[in-house]
Amino acid sequence: MGIIQKQAVRGTIYSYLGIGIGFVTTVLLYPRIFSQTEIGLLRLLVAYSVLFAQFASLGFPRATTMLFTYFRDKEKKHNGFLFITLMVSFIGLIIALILLFTLKPYIIGRGAEKSEIFSEYFYYIIPLVVFTLYYLVFDNYYKVLFNSVQGTFLKEFFQRIFILLASVFVLLGIIDFKTYVIVFLISYLLPTLILLILLIRDRQFFLKPDFSILTSGFRKKIISVSFFGILTSFSGILVLNIDSIMVNAYLNLESTGIYAITFYFGQVILISSRSLLKISSVVIADSWKNNDSKTINTIYYKSCLNQAIIASLLFIGIWGNIHNIFDEHLLGSAYEPGKYVILFISLACLIQMAGGTSNMILFTSPAYRIHTYLMAVLVVILIFSNVLFIPVLGITGAALASAISFFVFNVIKYIYLSKRFGFRPYDHRILLVFLIAGFVYLLNLLIPQLDNFYMDIIIRSAMMTIVFTALILLFKLSVEINDNFAKIFLSGQE
Numbered sequence: 001m002g003i004i005q006k007q008a009v010r011g012t013i014y015s016y017l018g019i020g021i022g023f024v025t026t027v028l029l030y031p032r033i034f035s036q037t038e039i040g041l042l043r044l045l046v047a048y049s050v051l052f053a054q055f056a057s058l059g060f061p062r063a064t065t066m067l068f069t070y071f072r073d074k075e076k077k078h079n080g081f082l083f084i085t086l087m088v089s090f091i092g093l094i095i096a097l098i099l100l101f102t103l104k105p106y107i108i109g110r111g112a113e114k115s116e117i118f119s120e121y122f123y124y125i126i127p128l129v130v131f132t133l134y135y136l137v138f139d140n141y142y143k144v145l146f147n148s149v150q151g152t153f154l155k156e157f158f159q160r161i162f163i164l165l166a167s168v169f170v171l172l173g174i175i176d177f178k179t180y181v182i183v184f185l186i187s188y189l190l191p192t193l194i195l196l197i198l199l200i201r202d203r204q205f206f207l208k209p210d211f212s213i214l215t216s217g218f219r220k221k222i223i224s225v226s227f228f229g230i231l232t233s234f235s236g237i238l239v240l241n242i243d244s245i246m247v248n249a250y251l252n253l254e255s256t257g258i259y260a261i262t263f264y265f266g267q268v269i270l271i272s273s274r275s276l277l278k279i280s281s282v283v284i285a286d287s288w289k290n291n292d293s294k295t296i297n298t299i300y301y302k303s304c305l306n307q308a309i310i311a312s313l314l315f316i317g318i319w320g321n322i323h324n325i326f327d328e329h330l331l332g333s334a335y336e337p338g339k340y341v342i343l344f345i346s347l348a349c350l351i352q353m354a355g356g357t358s359n360m361i362l363f364t365s366p367a368y369r370i371h372t373y374l375m376a377v378l379v380v381i382l383i384f385s386n387v388l389f390i391p392v393l394g395i396t397g398a399a400l401a402s403a404i405s406f407f408v409f410n411v412i413k414y415i416y417l418s419k420r421f422g423f424r425p426y427d428h429r430i431l432l433v434f435l436i437a438g439f440v441y442l443l444n445l446l447i448p449q450l451d452n453f454y455m456d457i458i459i460r461s462a463m464m465t466i467v468f469t470a471l472i473l474l475f476k477l478s479v480e481i482n483d484n485f486a487k488i489f490l491s492g493q494e
Contacts, residue, residue, distance in 0.1 A: 018156035019271050021164050026264045027330055029167040036334075038177055040256030041117050042184065044248055047241035048100075048107065049128030056096035056133045058088050082141060083207050089137050096129060118253065124181060131188040138195035141204075143281070150198055154191035156271070162187040242382055243398040250390045259395045261331065262338025266345025266399075269314045273307055273353055280357050285364040296361055297423050303356030304425040305433070306478055311353035312437035313468050315346050317461055320444040324460075329453045337395060344399035348406045355410040356425055358417060367420060374412060381405040429477045436475075440468045 030039050100107075108119050135155070142150050166183040169175045175183070244263075248256045280299055287295045318325075319342070326336045362371035382405045389397025417423045444464055450456035476482055 016271065018160045019268055021157070021160040022264070023268075025160065025164045025167050026261060029164075029171060030261060031331055031335065033167060033170045034177065034257075036254040036257030037117060037252075038257070039260055040248065040253035040258075041121060042181075043244050043256055043260035044118060044253070045121060045124055045128060045181075047244045049125050049132050051241055052096045052100050052125070052129045053132035053136060055099070056089065056092040056129065057136055058092035058095075082204075085137055085141065086207075089133055093130065093133055096133075097126065100125065100129070118248075121181065124185060127185050128188055131185070131192050135188070135192040135195065138192060138199060142195065142199065150195065154194055158194075159187050159191050162190065242379070243386060243402060246383075246386045246390060247395055247398050251394065255337075255395055258335055258338045259341060259398065261335055262341040262395075263345050263399075265318055265325065265342045266347075266349050268318070269311050269346055269349035269353060281360040281364060284357065284360050288364055288366070293421065293423075296421075297425075300357055300361055300417075300423050300425045302478075302480065304354055304358075305356075305430055306480055307353040307356055308350075308430050308433050309472055309478055309481065311350045312433055313465065315350045316437050316441040316444065316464055316468070318346055319343060320441055320460055320464055321457055323449060324453060324457050327453050340396040341399040344396070344403040348399070348402040351403070351406045351410055354430065355413065358410070358413045358425070361417060361421075361423070362413065365421070367416075370416060374409065374416075377412070378405055378409045381408060432475060432477060433472070436468060436471045440464050440471070443467060 034042075104122065108122055139150075139155070163184065166175070166180055166187070169183075170177070170180050244256055244259060247259050280303065284296055284299060287293070287299075322339065322342065325331055325342065326333060326339065359371065362368065362374070365371075382401060385401035385404055386398055389401050391397070393400065414425070417425075441464070444460055447460055447463065450459065472478065473482055473485055
């Protein structure tokens with residue numbers, strides 16, 4: 001548990017520093033330096049590149065998390081594992097690029113009718129796919145070596161700093177949008193390149209092939225895990241990007257741009273979970289190997305509770321300041337069509353956070369196939385609900401579809417893990433968290449809206465943070481939060 005807490009805390013610090021940088025870039029600069037169509041283009045390029053990169057991995061990141069524990073042996077250079085994963089990812093990349101070119105007429109077909117700019121920049125997807133794929137490979141490899149912080153720092157902090165500087169150059173008129181897109185590509189290359197250098201520096205970059213560990217039975221296990229990993233990972237990435245793709249298909253790039261900017265506010269809620277999930281997946285996989293269900297249940301329970309606390313505070317903070325978000329100092333009225341995108345995406349992210357490490361537990365368990373089937377169900381629900389709601393509600397419909405889909409998905413996961421493995425992640429404490437959040441939000445409504453934009457945000461946010469935190473501590477809902485509070489603020493008072 002110690003390694004999870006230590007790396008999760010460090011990773012969360014970098015993630016939230018990244019949030020601050022991303023806020024400046026996405027909320028303060030993007031609407032001022034780019035048109036909504038250009039913002040939509042950037043979102044679409046990332047969506048397709050991540051989608052094809054995940055497919056190109058051929059599910060091996062999932063096999064890495066589940067099965068590296070059997071390869072782990074530094075003296076034997078981890079039994080040639082890195083060579084195998086690089087070989088698989090290269091084959092996957094070739095297949096993915098062939099698929100990308102085959103689907104090109106369908107990908108740009110409808111978009112070309114509404115905006116020629118996507119057709120112009122279509123080929124930028126290729127380097128983005130390459131950089132994203134190999135970042136995924138090296139980051140996963142570092143993660144199973146019990147070092148999840150390096151990738152988090154590079155992706156959440158370093159890359160965002162680089163993008164922020166490029167955005168400032170656009171603001172100052174030093175570079176134009178075309179040059180910015182090239183710099184944007186470089187920002188995806190650098191984390192991958194640096195991870196490669198760090199692996200070499202740490203003497204973990206072993207390219208010598210060694211297939212001695214790959215017995216017939218073990219090969220079948222790897223192929224099975226990877227196959228279901230392809231379906232699961234691809235479904236997961238599709239889940240994260242299908243709304244933007246369908247908004248562009250049904251509406252236009254301008255609507256995609258508004259959706260991308262307002263979507264960001266909801267996604268802020270998920271940031272804190274990334275570090276926890278990365279390192280906990282390795283520990284959970286080892287626990288399955290050792291039949292240590294007690295440790296898994298403990299991680300599950302604590303992750304659900306602590307993530308629900310963090311997510312609830314962020315949720316009321318965002319929605320309590322919704323009038324400030326569309327003030328002229330931030331997004332302005334041009335982005336107000338995305339108001340309820342913020343509400344429903346925030347709700348979808350709160351639901352995911354309250355699900356804790358359930359995804360990690362399922363896909364590293366003997367029942368990993370069930371996780372694949374559930375992800376397929378989630379994709380179907382998402383697509384169906386997007387088709388149903390977008391034509392009627394526009395971009396709000398896409399966000400509502402996400403909230404409904406993730407609620408159904410998480411309820412099914414909870415029921416399955418409870419029935420199959422007897423895991424019990426929830427008790428009265430999580431209900432108290434939501435009641436406290438609701439109470440604090442109602443208190444926020446009693447604060448009159450101040451004329452001074454900055455003072456309104458500061459007073460409103462400070463009140464909600466202080467009261468919410470005080471009540472969480474008073475009721476002692478989280479041992480970890482109370483212990484950390486005592487270490488930080490009370491240790492010097494003895």
